[in-house]
Amino acid sequence: MKYRQLTKEQFESLHVEFAHFLASQSIDVNEWDQIKKEKPHVAEEEMNVFSDVVWDDVLTRIEYLEHFSANIINLFKCHKETLHRIVVKVTVSTINLMEKEGYEWLLKNPSHEQVEILEGTKEYQQERNTELFDLIEKGSSISKGELYEYFNRLITKS
Template sequence: MKYRRLRTDELEELQPEFVRFLAANQVTAEDWEKLKANDAGKAEQLIALFSDIVFDKVLSGVEYLEYKAPQDLKTFRFLEDKAVMNGLRVEGETSMDLTQNQSVEQLMQQLQLSGASLKLYSAEKKYTKTKEMEAFLLMEAGALISKDGALYKALESLKK
């Protein structure tokens, strides 16, 4: 297994796709029930294979990820040979929480009232594993997929 087995709730969400996967592998609903009852190892192998297929498909399309902590925001862009990270850290005492869905105006107001400051930082990393595995590991640590990369692009524009 390349990644991890899909959790039960994830499998339930992908039930139609899993049924198609089983059908493509010539496993009928009746066969599946027999497998689960009589050959749990084979059933787990099929789930593992399906899990890898799902993760491969999702991860191959990932270009941007975001990781938010109360005082630190990291955005990632996955290029062909490396990942680029742009981050924003709150320095100093403040009640500012970057995980909350607040407007920029609200965040700036909190920042001004507290006397804290923002620090923009960035880094690049050449892949030591596949691009997909690097993205997977970040996602397992709490990063979320960003469809449009707007936050990454906003931080990128501040670097200029």
């Protein structure tokens, strides 16, 4: 397995797609029920293959990721060959970027002396999707990139 199996909730939300996936292998609902009962290892393998297909599709489409902690935000723009990262660090001890007030403070005060903004670009060390999956497993979330683009504009003006 390349990634990890989808959760029960993810499978439930993708039940129509999973049914199509099974149908593409000429497995109908009755046969699927029989496989689950008589050959659970085969059922598990089908679920793993489907999970990898879904993850690959999702990961291939990702353009932006972001990861928040109390005083640091990591913003990623996921290009085909490279990953551009903007790190926003707040050294004001009373500011928690994971809380609404802290986040709003940062947006109003991005040039504050206790806000550090760093950036860098790196080539992927592994396959792109594998690296993005690893970032997600470590707590990053897929985003539309608004925050990345906001800070990228600030950096570009400097």
